[in-house]
Amino acid sequence: MFKSIKSKLQLDNEKWDHYIDYFHRIEMPSKTILLEEGSISKKMYIIEKGCIRVWINNNGKDITTQFFIENEMVGSIESFRKNIPSPTNIETMEPCVLWWISKENLDTIVEEVMKDPRLRNLFVDKIFERTFDYMKYFISTIKYSPLERYLQLLEERPEIIRRIPQHYIASYLGISSVHLSRIKNQIHKEK
Amino acid sequence: MFKSIKSKLQLDNEKWDHYIDYFHRIEMPSKTILLEEGSISKKMYIIEKGCIRVWINNNGKDITTQFFIENEMVGSIESFRKNIPSPTNIETMEPCVLWWISKENLDTIVEEVMKDPRLRNLFVDKIFERTFDYMKYFISTIKYSPLERYLQLLEERPEIIRRIPQHYIASYLGISSVHLSRIKNQIHKEK
DNA sequence: AGGATTTAGTAACAAATGTTAATGTAAGAA
DNA sequence: TTCTTACATTAACATTTGTTACTAAATCCT
Numbered sequence: 356m357f358k359s360i361k362s363k364l365q366l367d368n369e370k371w372d373h374y375i376d377y378f379h380r381i382e383m384p385s386k387t388i389l390l391e392e393g394s395i396s397k398k399m400y401i402i403e404k405g406c407i408r409v410w411i412n413n414n415g416k417d418i419t420t421q422f423f424i425e426n427e428m429v430g431s432i433e434s435f436r437k438n439i440p441s442p443t444n445i446e447t448m449e450p451c452v453l454w455w456i457s458k459e460n461l462d463t464i465v466e467e468v469m470k471d472p473r474l475r476n477l478f479v480d481k482i483f484e485r486t487f488d489y490m491k492y493f494i495s496t497i498k499y500s501p502l503e504r505y506l507q508l509l510e511e512r513p514e515i516i517r518r519i520p521q522h523y524i525a526s527y528l529g530i531s532s533v534h535l536s537r538i539k540n541q542i543h544k545e546k
Numbered sequence: 547m548f549k550s551i552k553s554k555l556q557l558d559n560e561k562w563d564h565y566i567d568y569f570h571r572i573e574m575p576s577k578t579i580l581l582e583e584g585s586i587s588k589k590m591y592i593i594e595k596g597c598i599r600v601w602i603n604n605n606g607k608d609i610t611t612q613f614f615i616e617n618e619m620v621g622s623i624e625s626f627r628k629n630i631p632s633p634t635n636i637e638t639m640e641p642c643v644l645w646w647i648s649k650e651n652l653d654t655i656v657e658e659v660m661k662d663p664r665l666r667n668l669f670v671d672k673i674f675e676r677t678f679d680y681m682k683y684f685i686s687t688i689k690y691s692p693l694e695r696y697l698q699l700l701e702e703r704p705e706i707i708r709r710i711p712q713h714y715i716a717s718y719l720g721i722s723s724v725h726l727s728r729i730k731n732q733i734h735k736e737k
Numbered sequence: 738a739g740g741a742t743t744t745a746g747t748a749a750c751a752a753a754t755g756t757t758a759a760t761g762t763a764a765g766a767a
Numbered sequence: 768t769t770c771t772t773a774c775a776t777t778a779a780c781a782t783t784t785g786t787t788a789c790t791a792a793a794t795c796c797t
Contacts, residue, residue, distance in 0.1 A: 486680060493611070527688075
């Protein structure tokens with residue numbers, strides 16, 4: 356599970372083993388809420404197996420804002436970093452195998468990481484990447500039509516479309532599931 | 547101009563004076579392109595006076611993605627950080643007084659800053675803030691109607707609406723200027 | 738001051754998207 | 768397996784938003 360991360364970070368064994376102990380394996384059934392809107396995030400998760408969505412409640416309807424699959428890290432970074440109530444819900448969409456780490460332990464690692472110029476740079480790059488991703492999402496919603504956004508998703512994360520029920524995808528794209536059906540139908544006809 | 551930044555960072559005078567020298571004052575007429583799509587960003591700007599927009603070209607039409615006013619810092623962080631062609635254009639919308647700093651000099655400051663745990667934290671917080679802002683923008687486009695987004699903008703950045711021509715605002719909200727007219731009319735009637 | 742350009746509002750029509758309801762199919766639970 | 772629930776598609780109609788064209792006002796330039 357952690358081998359790919361290890362080789363990427365190039366940590367020495369001693370530190371590495373220490374860090375590994377901070378993570379705890381859990382299994383969760385589908386449709387489990389890992390973090391509820393309004394509560395403060397105390398854990399981050401790495402997904403070994405399964406699939407998770409992040410969503411916000413909007414007058415009873417929920418809107419999915421992100422999907423995560425294997426080897427990705429999930430959590431409300433905002434709630435985590437600033438110790439404030441999470442604006443989002445985090446929920447499994449399949450039976451999942453997860454590894455969680457507490458805020459305290461992750462903070463310890465981050466503190467260590469920040470002392471090493473090379474790792475620090477990797478970390479800051481990682482945060483920038485997140486920022487750029489959100490920037491891209493944002494621009495994409497005003498620049499492209501739902502059809503175009505669907506095709507992009509199909510291109511960039513086909514796994515998501517294959518595994519996740521369509522109405523979640525629709526909500527993620529900002530359209531109704533009926534309209535997504537129309538879009539798929541349209542693509543089908545054009546071929 | 548730099549006093550508020552200075553007091554915020556609590557730097558000692560010696561370092562501070564050193565950093566100040568990295569900034570250069572320039573005046574720019576309205577509608578000047580500071581950074582063109584496709585070119586690599588070499589400068590960051592702080593706005594002393596005036597107003598700037600960031601936009602991307604979409605089949606001949608331009609879409610405004612951000613506005614900046616006095617005391618804000620502008621630049622294509624993505625192009626800056628990764629040394630890649632900028633996806634956006636940056637353009638003045640009023641005659642501006644700006645202070646620019648070169649990538650090299652800013653990198654020097656950042657490197658210094660990262661050595662000090664307190665400043666490092668401020669810096670990382672700043673980046674996280676950007677990320678959260680983009681997250682909010684993104685969520686807002688799928689969660690709220692154009693009317694709601696207009697009211698939010700009016701609430702959060704009234705300055706922008708007062709100073710900037712309506713078709714740029716419309717483009718920023720992702721709607722046509724005609725539709726923004728309708729929205730304003732609608733708000734007017736409801737009062 | 739005067740002419741050109743930019744900007745904002747309105748109307749009419751067109752296109753995109755949402756809503757509701759009905760139907761069939763697939764997937765999960767007892 | 769059988770029942771129930773979740774999911775996807777389609778049609779009909781409603782609503783939202785875009786486009787084009789026209790007008791009037793405001794601003795810019797010389």
